[in-house]
Amino acid sequence: MSGAPDRSEGRPRGDQWLRVVLPIAVLALGVVVWSAVVRVNAIPPYVLPSPELVLETLVADWGVLSASLVVTLITTLEGFVLAVVGGVVLAVLFNQSRLIEHSLYPYAVILQVTPIVAIAPLLLIYLSQPMAVLACAWIVAFFPVLANTTLGLNSVDHNLSDLFRLYGATRWQVLWELKLPAALPYILGGLKIAGGLSLIGAVVAEIAAGSAGAGSGLAYRIAESGYRLNIPRMFAALLLLSLAGVVIFFALSMASHLMLRRWHESAIVREV
């Protein structure tokens, strides 16, 4: 029994420490093994470049790569914003009108379940290349926002709805004062998924466009480097894409935490 308080006190701090150190240790180990495998087997860089070479390339090609990164990030951001606006607005319309919901919901599902890789080439025929890439980012990202917001708007406490009715709340007041705040945690959950997906949508469309010989985003750089057997640059571009995805995820998690920390269960650190 005497050891119990020590353990419960030490656990959260030890946990936090491990959560930072362990992934870094795994990364370091992976890089060391990767480097050793390349050196010992004398693998040529056009098959598998060493991590050092990837970093060198990243620095050497920074001009080209950073410009492409900016292009991809802007597309992702635009797709994300449109997805959030489109998803939330459509969910509110669905919530307000059964007619609209029944008419349009099946098509939202169809748009979601059709693989984006199959849609991208078609969009490239009808839209300009940047517009097609943006459309892809939007299509992939908007559905989780729509689905989550719809769920949130329908998850309002029944007694609270009764209370609003009792005090004669208008439709607008119910939406603005009750439904949207109640749906906020769900909406933010949708945004976290949508952030990563809009990057994926943008990359898929750039790859599709890249094979048609146009574009300048990071995914296009990867495709182009593949044709030229510039494998180190492929790795460098891939590294940047992953980092961009990680940054987007953490930024959205942080935003969500800041918005919910005062009141929502998900943001509470419980003491055991």
Place this chain on the structure above:
Amino acid sequence: MIPKSGYRFSEKDHAPRIRNTRPICRSELENVPADSAASPLPSGLPIVALRDVGKTFANGVVALDRLDLDVRPGEFVSLLGPSGCGKSTALRIIAGLSEPSRGKIEWRQADAANAANPRRIGFVFQEPTLMPWATVAANARLPLKLAGLGPNWQARVDAALERVGLTGFAQSYPRELSGGMKMRTSIARALVTEPTLLLMDEPFAALDEITRFRLNNDLLSLWQSLGKTVVFVTHSVFESVYLSQRVVVMTPRPGRVFTEMTIDAPYPRDERFRTSAHYASYCRKVSEALASAMGEVT
């Protein structure tokens, strides 16, 4: 729709109504010891009356059948019954949250002599039913905000919070509060519109006994100082006897009034009353009535 006005009670409606009173209950009522210092039951016209009210839900469940109930101005009346006896449904019908399938609800007219609008209702649910994203003050302010705030809303919110003893917690969020404090917030929200009629649906059922006793006492002193009419739904014999001037015992499936009993004990009631033989004898009688009410169907 419930008629807003146009109804005047006749002398006949005015008469006390006791339905389904079987001989056993009648004798019990007569055995109740008389207390000369008891607060008299308010005798005015009913503030609201349910007449022959029935409610059948879409799934065929008959929640209420031929319910007659008078609520007199200023009184504290409890609806007592097992779960499923339709007492919450009756409360929701009075609040206008549910439409009766048959029968009608008659409201006393708001006239010049009686400025208070009888249909100004405060409702307290079984759960605190607070908006978790809003502070205690914002939760209490909600009814005013939905009505467009109006003048000196801040003072009214402050006054409501002070009445329930939450002055220092205006900026707290619901999750930072204990169960009893959440319920106090809920009561402050119900009081902020200065309602004439306070409807309470098992508000303290989920609280621990110590907290429930304290809130019982606080509710009684609020009722005495503010002069509201309270309809209190509960499944606790002890709570109903402690709080009320009148206990209406209901039968389950379908819900209707089985009998009603006057609790002839003076206010303020306190721990002395709660531990008195007088209280115990009322509790026993109400328990017996409740048992017969349930025996009627099982």
